[in-house]
Amino acid sequence: METDTNKPKVKRSGKKKLLWILGGILLFFSVIIFIVYIRFNSLLTAALLKNFNSTSISEVYELKFERLSVNLVLGNIKVYDVQFHPREVPLRNYPYINTSLKLKTNKILLTNVEIFTLLKSNILKLDRVEIAEPSVSLFITDDIPILFPFRDTTHVDTTVAKDAKSPVGSFLLKEFELVDASFEVVNLAKEREFSIKKFNISLQDLLISQLTGYDVISYKHIDISIEGAKGKLQKESVRHASFSEFRIAIDSLEVRKSIDTLIYDFTDLRTVLKDLDLQTADSVFHIAMKSFDLHYKDKSIKLEQVLFKPNITEAAMQARYKYQNTQFSGSVGSLQLLGVNFDSLIYQKKLLIDEVVLDSVFASLFKDKSKPMDTGKFPEYLGQTVMAIPMPLLVKQVKATNVNLVNRERNPDGTYGKANVNRATLMVEHVSNLSPGEPMVIHAEAYLENKVHFKATLGFSYQKPEFSFNGRLGKFNLPDLNPIIQAYSPAAINGGTVDEITFSGIAYKTFSEGNMKFLYHDLNIALELREEAKWRNSVLAFAANTAVATANPAEGQPAREVKFHADRDMNKAFVNLVIKSILDGLKETIVMSKENRKIQNEKKKEMKQEEKKEKKK
Template identity: 20%
Template structure:
């Protein structure tokens, strides 16, 4: 062995011995120092505890097992009762915490702590958000990370913080509705975490880091009404990209269609929603995590399927249904989305009337749309008050439907406008909805083109319809025991009342009138459908008054037919009696 090798080996052994001696004598003081620092930096709110710590000063590493960060809940309750203290309270337990690459010389020379990695494995983290009315706060709480480390450090830099395979418990309480969420597969990473005296002026969305990445997998939550489960696939968030993505969403009713309404014991909509990928770009992470505000430049929803089922049986018992844009305006959360894009989706509206075994259905496939200026922020509404929605879809898989909505957020009456067009299609295709909702069946007819425009509010709708069609023939439907007189009424309708063509050969196009008084305990699906139905009926010549007259005429025809049948039966009985008498005389 050469002299140089002996020297190197000796120095290495000396470092190991010195490291062991320093750790032996310094370890108890370091442990006490860490605990005292956490206690003082949090103003006595938190205590740090752990089972074992293994250190290597040469490598600048430490391994800590069974780590606990515990809050003083009594102190916190006292602070909040006086309108003081932070709105968030944390508790943490981790089986293993690793610290790698602590630059001790830099720390000793300039009080600047630099760490390569902090890894927290399988933590159980609790977050309590306690919300107080603003007028009860002693002063708004300002999170000041530098103020917490300033007594001992000039700056703190951690190249990477990693939380893996964690559990997160979130609870919200206070002036708003309570909320409790549990996330069983929680992952978080930050790159370039840096805190110094300039941190107070950090207004970026990165939370004092170059990038914050959050991932939550397989989340399931039962909504407070216990009627629905919400499933989320994998949720990913990146502060550097200002991007939030959810690979799937499912709003799952916990009961079947009719069972759902039996449990509710009132008329209500049963909704089911499934989506593919949801992506939010230019996502304001700071507003979302701190204030629960949803702000984004663009949200893309792909492959969504919405099914709305209504069992129409106790209309008077159903609470008032607010129009969607009024609900947005008065929502308890702040929402500001510049553009919402819907791609390759579909919607189905199903309705069953009380006493019917059949369910009416209208479907919208290949649904694509762009909705802009979705906001309930007063300043944004003052600058531009109209939400614009342009929808393209296929009605009942055969008709090309294009609709434009404008919702006026500056109006308290729910004012909105709708303009739309429908392309050529066989009219029998809409029978699945007409038969159940209007007791009407189209036997034949071709829709060439349909144009409509309407305006409405929370009370009623009005507008006009230009309905181009040929060879229309309908059948009025009734209950099974009135089948015969409905056939008579249908014949009378087609012969005396119905316009089989529009425009007619001998004249100009007849314009239908849209006029409908809203049933305020029905959904907007029902409102729009019934509004358009009035335009359809008036276009083809069917009015409520004429329909009633025809049904009355049909009843009279039925009564006359029944009397004829009775007289015929009586004559047959008399003939049979006379025949029996003659046979007896012989």
């Protein structure tokens, strides 16, 4: 029995010895593998640095990293604690380099690296690079940033030394990922500073080629996104700028960059910007936009919730000007540019647009008429204003809906006037400086004080300073216009009904003339003229101390259809001449001039003759 019990112990002892032997062998090979791995990593480290140091970039920049790890099965290399920054003293002088780059990151992942090619030939070939959460600094001193040396024979010494570095030549990368980078950009050339958060780049099929005198960089696809940025601009009209999100996607981009030229081409581009906020250099105006969307293939640019307003009061704004000045603020719910020819804009510097569509437009205007008029200012008509634009321009159609306008004025006597234009729709056709033979036509439809409906059409000539105009107001109660009339004149309308107002005319450079039909009945005007010498009545002062016809047509008489004439105030824009023309037509209807009385008397004679003929029948 004792012999039986001892046999298993012998077997177990043999197994232990075998396990110890295997363990020792495994440990030996582990140590060998570890030593080889360490040595292999050292070789890779040396190969990576040697590959970098063999390029001309290493003459200007320095690459450092603490360590790396390699996965031989997958061919992946992880590089830790990487620093890339300019050398304190360049190994070779490239005077055209005007921009410096600093990069620091905890880890860079190189995927599917041809490791043995790297070890044997010091040539880095790989499929993908990923840089996670780096901090990047850019320092720019010229309008066209140049970071690295060119394959160049004109700006540096052409003598080839034995230890001369080679240019990058050609570099191909299937994928590149920059994840959540932070950027600090200082541009001395344009006096700008930007701080950028969570900057992300995704590239596919990156190709970099350095040819003689220029670089070629191409991508199959590129995605760039930024989650927040702030900037200061010293030289521009905008001082502070910020946004919450920026995205851009480009297909098949090719860039050719030389010392003084940048040429690019692509098949598609889309960019989105959100929550843009701008403050002007003088801190007077604030510009904001909820979203901006540009799509190259769709030929469209779309903006949402655009705001423009001053940061200071009306009094402070008007104090900035010696003469009368129109202060503007407003907002647009949506603005769409459709059928945009981006190729003409990029390559030929021509702005060609099929349609501009605006919706939910609000505009506020204010003018202080107690200030003197600038007699040296001569506003052009719209046709001549468009023709003076230096860039070739064609906008086939502009449409604005849900437009509301508030016009406020401070009168010379210190009182204030206010007029509202509500629920307006505008249609503008042929805004162009390319074909002056065809006029620009504006169709407008709106409500005065949200009650009085009117339509108007204006046609502006591009060839000479003149425009045509016509319009119609439907039936309405005259007291509905009292808010406007009392704001701008010493009158109030106690009663009366307008049956119809139609007018048409031509505005020339210095005057206008045309025809009006103003039909009304039961007109009752209360009038009290103010005595201030500087005050200028703008609606009904012409009726003072004059018998006013209470109806048109008067009983038993033909309707008065009159001619009007208005002299242009050369220091005011076209709108003022249109208003003066309409007011002169109204005046001529109520209190006719000698010429119009003569025409009316002829019509009376004709009417009486017709009545006599009817009686004889």
